[in-house]
Amino acid sequence: MAKEGLFNVRASDGGELRLSRASVGRFSLYLRHLEGVLGEGAAKVSSGQLGEALGITDAQVRKDLAYLGSLGQPGIGYSTQELIDAIRRLLGIDRCWPVALVGVGNLGRALLGYRGFAQRGFRVVALFDTDPTKIGQVIDELTICNVEQMPAVIAATGAELGVIAVPCAAAQMVADALIRAGIRGLLNFAPVVLRTPAEVRLVSVDLTVQLEQLAFLVHTQAPESPDTR
Amino acid sequence: MAKEGLFNVRASDGGELRLSRASVGRFSLYLRHLEGVLGEGAAKVSSGQLGEALGITDAQVRKDLAYLGSLGQPGIGYSTQELIDAIRRLLGIDRCWPVALVGVGNLGRALLGYRGFAQRGFRVVALFDTDPTKIGQVIDELTICNVEQMPAVIAATGAELGVIAVPCAAAQMVADALIRAGIRGLLNFAPVVLRTPAEVRLVSVDLTVQLEQLAFLVHTQAPESPDTR
Numbered sequence: 368m369a370k371e372g373l374f375n376v377r378a379s380d381g382g383e384l385r386l387s388r389a390s391v392g393r394f395s396l397y398l399r400h401l402e403g404v405l406g407e408g409a410a411k412v413s414s415g416q417l418g419e420a421l422g423i424t425d426a427q428v429r430k431d432l433a434y435l436g437s438l439g440q441p442g443i444g445y446s447t448q449e450l451i452d453a454i455r456r457l458l459g460i461d462r463c464w465p466v467a468l469v470g471v472g473n474l475g476r477a478l479l480g481y482r483g484f485a486q487r488g489f490r491v492v493a494l495f496d497t498d499p500t501k502i503g504q505v506i507d508e509l510t511i512c513n514v515e516q517m518p519a520v521i522a523a524t525g526a527e528l529g530v531i532a533v534p535c536a537a538a539q540m541v542a543d544a545l546i547r548a549g550i551r552g553l554l555n556f557a558p559v560v561l562r563t564p565a566e567v568r569l570v571s572v573d574l575t576v577q578l579e580q581l582a583f584l585v586h587t588q589a590p591e592s593p594d595t596r
Numbered sequence: 597m598a599k600e601g602l603f604n605v606r607a608s609d610g611g612e613l614r615l616s617r618a619s620v621g622r623f624s625l626y627l628r629h630l631e632g633v634l635g636e637g638a639a640k641v642s643s644g645q646l647g648e649a650l651g652i653t654d655a656q657v658r659k660d661l662a663y664l665g666s667l668g669q670p671g672i673g674y675s676t677q678e679l680i681d682a683i684r685r686l687l688g689i690d691r692c693w694p695v696a697l698v699g700v701g702n703l704g705r706a707l708l709g710y711r712g713f714a715q716r717g718f719r720v721v722a723l724f725d726t727d728p729t730k731i732g733q734v735i736d737e738l739t740i741c742n743v744e745q746m747p748a749v750i751a752a753t754g755a756e757l758g759v760i761a762v763p764c765a766a767a768q769m770v771a772d773a774l775i776r777a778g779i780r781g782l783l784n785f786a787p788v789v790l791r792t793p794a795e796v797r798l799v800s801v802d803l804t805v806q807l808e809q810l811a812f813l814v815h816t817q818a819p820e821s822p823d824t825r
Contacts, residue, residue: 391808391809391812392805392809395802395804395805395808395809396789396802396805398808399787399789399802399804400789420789421789422789458808458811458812458815459811459812459814459815459816460808460811460812460815464807464811466807472706472709473702473703473705473706473709474702474703474706476702477701477702477703477706478803480701480702481787481803481804482764482787483787483802483803483804484803484804484807486804487804487807487808489804489807489811527814528807528810528811528814530807535711551814552810552811552813552814553810554806554807554810558628558710558711558712560625560628560629560649560650560651568810568813568814570806570807570809570810570813572801572803572806573624573625573628573712574707574710574712574713574801575624575628575710575712575713575715575716575718576621576624576625577783577799577801578693578695578713578716578718578757578759578783578799579620579624579627579687579689579716580620580621580624580799581757581781581782581783581797581799582687582688582689582693582718582757582781583620583687583688583689584781584797584799585688585756585757585780585781585797586687586688586689587688
């Protein structure tokens with residue numbers, strides 16, 4: 368089976384760490400849970416509580432959190448706020464990421480309304496569509512622009528990430544236009560394989576693949592370790 | 597790092613295989629590409645062509661396809677149709693999966709219109725919402741029902757998988773109701789951790805996690821093996 372993608376990140380002691388994509392995903396989940404816990408007023412949290420909430424073993428939680436440096440105290444636990452800050456630094460989301468959204472259909476509107484994005488520092492600063500009837504419409508104080516305006520609008524708004532929520536047939540053209548306009552990270556929802564230069568980061572969300580994985584799990588009734596859910 | 601989830605599946609020779617979630621995901625991608633290739637009239641395909649199209653090494657493709665049994669011929673390649681049939685059998689999608697969709701907001705409507713679902717045998721047979729103003733509306737010849745009607749409607753339609761596209765606050769209640777109505781596989785889009793009994797299969801799609809992974813990739817500019825994209 369494929370070797371999982373590994374990423375070099377800067378450790379808290381200035382050295383280098385290698386993280387798997389699965390562990391990057393888990394840090395996102397820890398972060399979500401910790402922010403909820405902090406909102407409820409809990410200044411401390413234990414690895415056992417985190418594991419319980421996320422369906423991950425205590426040992427795995429402690430192993431993951433050790434990547435953040437020496438934060439926990441035996442018998443006392445972790446400072447919720449310290450963990451949140453350390454994970455946000457690790458993931459590079461201790462700052463705002465301006466996002467350009469291309470495709471303002473049902474999916475695009477769902478993404479615009481997705482409360483998680485703004486909460487986590489992802490701010491949609493530019494809207495584009497390929498449908499001429501939508502150009503010029505205003506949603507959430509943003510005017511929908513056409514793809515020809517992309518270089519100017521992206522330069523003006525400082526968008527760094529591009530979200531592609533257009534039909535398959537338009538997805539490659541939109542990706543090419545975003546890259547020409549200077550975008551270096553693409554989140555693609557179109558169920559099509561995009562070709563991108565090596566320096567561009569691409570994350571694809573294929574909703575049919577998720578449904579097929581679910582069908583496969585129900586089909587096989589395969590036991591699965593909880594930390595992959 | 598977490599051990600990747602492994603699944604036992606029945607091999608073509610009647611034995612048992614263990615597949616990682618990553619490889620199950622790749623089989624979905626092979627399938628998508630092969631169906632496109634077949635639509636263009638190509639009766640044969642090589643591992644090199646598949647790898648090229650999906651950004652995976654030739655060796656990885658051959659290793660994956662070996663799980664399907666002895667299908668390829670050296671110098672000739674694989675029969676496109678045979679590969680498609682074998683992958684569909686492996687994944688348990690050589691049949692139709694009836695789906696209940698809960699939450700008919702922007703995301704639910706986007707999922708209803710997601711052309712991949714119907715093409716791949718996932719047919720939405722029941723719609724539910726928690727918003728009283730939507731109950732009784734008809735979309736795609738399906739009437740939106742309330743959650744109280746779930747047991748009766750799910751029994752009548754034979755829905756086997758449930759897709760949760762409601763706001764966070766309603767997601768656990770909807771999951772509980774689907775499970776009580778007999779659903780054994782859930783695809784959850786609400787950015788919240790759901791608690792489900794062990795016999796229920798759960799796949800969660802957290803769109804913020806995907807965006808955070810992208811930000812992390814752009815932040816670190818980490819090199820990544822293409823087969824994880």
